[in-house]
Amino acid sequence: xxxxxxxxxxxxxxxxxxxxxxxxxxxxxxxxxxxxxxxxxxxxxxxxxxxxxxxxxxxxxxxxxxxxxxxxxxxxxxxxxxxxxxxxxxxxxxxxxxxxxxxxxxxxxxxxxxxxxxxxxxxxxxxxxxxxxxxxxxxxxxxxxxxxxxxxxxxxxxxxxxxxxxxxxxxxxxxxxxxxxxxxxxxxxxxxxxxxxxxxxxxxxxxxxxxxxxxxxxxxxxxxxxxxxxxxxxxxxxxxxxxxxxxxxxxxxxxxxxxxxxxxxxxxxxxxxxxxxxxxxxxxxxxxxxxxxxxxxxxxxxxxxxxxxxxxxxxxxxxxxxxxxxxxxxxxxxxxxxxxxxxxxxxxxxxxxxxxxxxxxxxxxxxxxxxxxxxxxxxxxxxxxxxxxxxxxxxxxxx
Amino acid sequence: xxxxxxxxxxxxxxxxxxxxxxxxxxxxxxxxxxxxxxxxxxxxxxxxxxxxxxxxxxxxxxxxxxxxxxxxxxxxxxxxxxxxxxxxxxxxxxxxxxxxxxxxxxxxxxxxxxxxxxxxxxxxxxxxxxxxxxxxxxxxxxxxxxxxxxxxxxxxxxxxxxxxxxxxxxxxxxxxxxxxxxxxxxxxxxxxxxxxxxxxxxxxxxxxxxxxxxxxxxxxxxxxxxxxxxxxxxxxxxxxxxxxxxxxxxxxxxxxxxxxxxxxxxxxxxxxxxxxxxxxxxxxxxxxxxxxxxxxxxxxxxxxxxxxxxxxxxxxxxxxxxxxxxxxxxxxxxxxxxxxxxxxxxxxxxxxx
Numbered sequence: 082x083x084x085x086x087x088x089x090x091x092x093x094x095x096x097x098x099x100x101x102x103x104x105x106x107x108x109x110x111x112x113x114x115x116x117x118x119x120x121x122x123x124x125x126x127x128x129x130x131x132x133x134x135x136x137x138x139x140x141x142x143x144x145x146x147x148x149x150x151x152x153x154x155x156x157x158x159x160x161x162x163x164x165x166x167x168x169x170x171x172x173x174x175x176x177x178x179x180x181x182x183x184x185x186x187x188x189x190x191x192x193x194x195x196x197x198x199x200x201x202x203x204x205x206x207x208x209x210x211x212x213x214x215x216x217x218x219x220x221x222x223x224x225x226x227x228x229x230x231x232x233x234x235x236x237x238x239x240x241x242x243x244x245x246x247x248x249x250x251x252x253x254x255x256x257x258x259x260x261x262x263x264x265x266x267x268x269x270x271x272x273x274x275x276x277x278x279x280x281x282x283x284x285x286x287x288x289x290x291x292x293x294x295x296x297x298x299x300x301x302x303x304x305x306x307x308x309x310x311x312x313x314x315x316x317x318x319x320x321x322x323x324x325x326x327x328x329x330x331x332x333x334x335x336x337x338x339x340x341x342x343x344x345x346x347x348x349x350x351x352x353x354x355x356x357x358x359x360x361x362x363x364x365x366x367x368x369x370x371x372x373x374x375x376x377x378x379x380x381x382x383x384x385x386x387x388x389x390x391x392x393x394x395x396x397x398x399x400x401x402x403x404x405x406x407x408x409x410x411x412x413x414x415x416x417x418x419x420x421x422x423x424x425x426x427x428x429x430x431x432x433x434x435x436x437x438x439x440x441x442x443x444x445x446x447x448x449x450x451x452x453x454x455x456x457x458x459x460x461x462x463x464x465x466x467x468x469x470x471x472x473x474x475x476x477x478x479x480x
Numbered sequence: 481x482x483x484x485x486x487x488x489x490x491x492x493x494x495x496x497x498x499x500x501x502x503x504x505x506x507x508x509x510x511x512x513x514x515x516x517x518x519x520x521x522x523x524x525x526x527x528x529x530x531x532x533x534x535x536x537x538x539x540x541x542x543x544x545x546x547x548x549x550x551x552x553x554x555x556x557x558x559x560x561x562x563x564x565x566x567x568x569x570x571x572x573x574x575x576x577x578x579x580x581x582x583x584x585x586x587x588x589x590x591x592x593x594x595x596x597x598x599x600x601x602x603x604x605x606x607x608x609x610x611x612x613x614x615x616x617x618x619x620x621x622x623x624x625x626x627x628x629x630x631x632x633x634x635x636x637x638x639x640x641x642x643x644x645x646x647x648x649x650x651x652x653x654x655x656x657x658x659x660x661x662x663x664x665x666x667x668x669x670x671x672x673x674x675x676x677x678x679x680x681x682x683x684x685x686x687x688x689x690x691x692x693x694x695x696x697x698x699x700x701x702x703x704x705x706x707x708x709x710x711x712x713x714x715x716x717x718x719x720x721x722x723x724x725x726x727x728x729x730x731x732x733x734x735x736x737x738x739x740x741x742x743x744x745x746x747x748x749x750x751x752x753x754x755x756x757x758x759x760x761x762x763x764x765x766x767x768x769x770x771x772x773x774x775x776x777x778x779x780x781x782x783x784x785x786x787x788x789x790x791x792x793x794x795x796x797x798x799x800x801x802x803x804x805x806x807x808x809x810x811x812x813x814x815x816x817x818x819x820x821x822x823x824x825x826x827x828x829x830x831x832x833x
Binding site: 134135136138139267268269294295296297298300301302303305306307309310313314326327330331334338340357360361363364 | 743
């Protein structure tokens with residue numbers, strides 16, 4: 082008991098000392114979630130949590146480049162430089178959890194760009210929101226993340242919701258390719274399952290038949306049993322498997338080994354639009370279709386962005402969500418400027434104020450379009466395109 | 481018999497009830513599944529052939545677990561990495577350059593042999609190295625110590641090779657000669673899967689001859705029986721243990737080549753799951769027994785391939801193929817409940833167990 086009392090006393094003493102030490106400043110933080118304070122000249126710290134290891138490295142690295150370029154363009158906010166703390170979301174629930182906990186353990190981080198994968202976004206949005214932080218994902222597309230019943234308070238995204246993408250793919254398959262029977266395969270990840278589900282529902286709503294709706298396991302290599310099961314159920318004219326690079330590569334190569342699926346059209350989604358995915362599907366991917374964000378952006382900013390990208394990293398964009406990441410970072414910068422309080426060179430940012438400002442984003446002119454956030458964090462101006470792999474390159478076909 | 485029942489306790493009863501429940505579900509699902517009009521006999525035959533091919537690879541890897549367990553009573557969790565090392569090295573240094581020069585298409589057989597030699601020798605060298613550096617100094621340590629060391633060694637090789645070859649997926653070129661399928665006994669069998677099955681049979685027979693007919697094989701068996709007595713009989717125990725590791729790794733190297741030929745993709749993390757499955761196969765068949773590893777591997781492969789379409793769909797489980805791993809590990813649980821020594825394993829004496 083005495084020990085506890087002493088401890089309480091000690092804490093009081095230390096706390097009052099700290100208060101006295103800060104007594105010089107007139108600023109009193111009244112923000113419901115607390116404030117982040119940067120002393121004069123200290124950098125503003127934002128974090129990224131993107132997939133930068135494993136088979137989906139291209140997806141996350143590309144987005145991270147987008148954030149880095151946004152920082153290069155912005156240079157400073159109210160006299161403070163900007164610093165990026167890059168974390169890895171591992172494209173998995175565990176990775177998202179770890180990255181989230183690492184970020185909320187650092188009180189100097191004001192906001193997060195991430196995650197790459199929806200599977201990582203689900204646990205991370207919970208960790209981040211509960212700690213009073215705010216995150217914007219450049220590439221989570223799973224419908225569940227912004228579902229009114231499941232949405233976490235600190236979660237926004239600049240990527241499209243897969244309700245749009247799944248519908249667009251179904252529309253393309255039914256109306257443009259003219260197929261009437263299809264199968265969908267996912268891998269249990271919220272992104273892949275959500276997208277496959279929306280595709281299947283939309284395809285059926287258009288009047289088509291879904292002969293098989295099934296799943297593989299992340300990490301599987303032998304896809305012939307599942308492909309044979311699909312063939313036995315139909316065989317369908319069209320298979321949509323919005324999965325990631327490794328499993329997608331195995332599915333594509335092995336689909337070509339099933340005699341009954343020789344004339345079946347194969348299609349995947351934005352998780353497989355990258356150089357690594359072209360490598361993974363090999364020759365078997367020739368003629369395959371991909372749905373994804375429409376990258377036919379225009380405008381000065383995009384041209385400047387691409388020029389900078391090629392100059393800085395020495396290559397053309399390696400995946401598709403760099404622009405969304407760039408916009409996400411710029412939304413954060415704009416809001417810091419709006420809600421940041423200058424205090425003799427020190428900068429105070431209220432976490433609740435920043436969060437409110439981000440959710441209130443309206444007609445924000447980004448590369449990806451006019452961004453307006455709704456109360457559940459969907460900010461995208463969604464445009465979906467379908468491309469085809471021709472001679473080892475993605476060729477945009479529609480719309 | 482009476483004594484056996486006297487020793488039965490509450491936990492045994494719960495386990496038996498659980499096991500019987502699973503068995504009942506399995507039989508019920510199979511009956512329902514067989515009534516499913518979606519799959520005909522040819523579909524099932526197809527699933528079985530695919531399962532045998534996948535199971536052959538498990539069997540080859542499982543042999544490494546079983547051999548090492550036989551002589552050291554240790555689970556070498558780095559074994560999956562010996563498999564990965566062979567696959568990655570042979571792909572990057574042999575298969576891809578040969579494909580670029582066109583030699584790959586002109587001389588598929590020689591290329592395949594070259595790839596196999598490189599994969600086997602890399603796997604063997606890494607295995608011997610690991611044994612020398614990580615396991616040998618711990619020969620006298622308590623049993624848990626080498627087990628944890630093995631997990632450490634596994635991480636080490638994974639990230640070492642990630643550093644060497646990068647974290648991306650690397651594509652393995654396709655053998656033109658192995659494209660398409662052959663008609664055999666009225667079944668369409670993919671040539672690549674046929675290759676896997678044939679090579680595995682050859683390797684298993686070769687291994688059995690090596691263990692049973694050669695002097696070194698005899699030494700391995702003697703060391704497995706009793707290290708101390710074997711040493712007294714003039715057998716170099718350390719050398720024999722090294723040879724055992726090398727033999728297991730050579731099999732893993734062959735499995736690695738078959739895997740890359742079939743799946744045409746390598747990655748630094750690729751050893752983890754096959755390693756885990758092969759370990760399951762080894763326990764299933766009876767760890768310590770070579771025929772057990774082969775039987776366990778084949779059974780595991782077949783159940784994984786047939787299971788989802790047969791009894792999981794029979795039980796009306798949606799997206800059944802996602803639950804392939806559940807089947808594998810449920811089988812393991814069942815075997816551990818009803819026959820802890822494995823399908824063909826023998827009950828071990830106190831000293832060995």
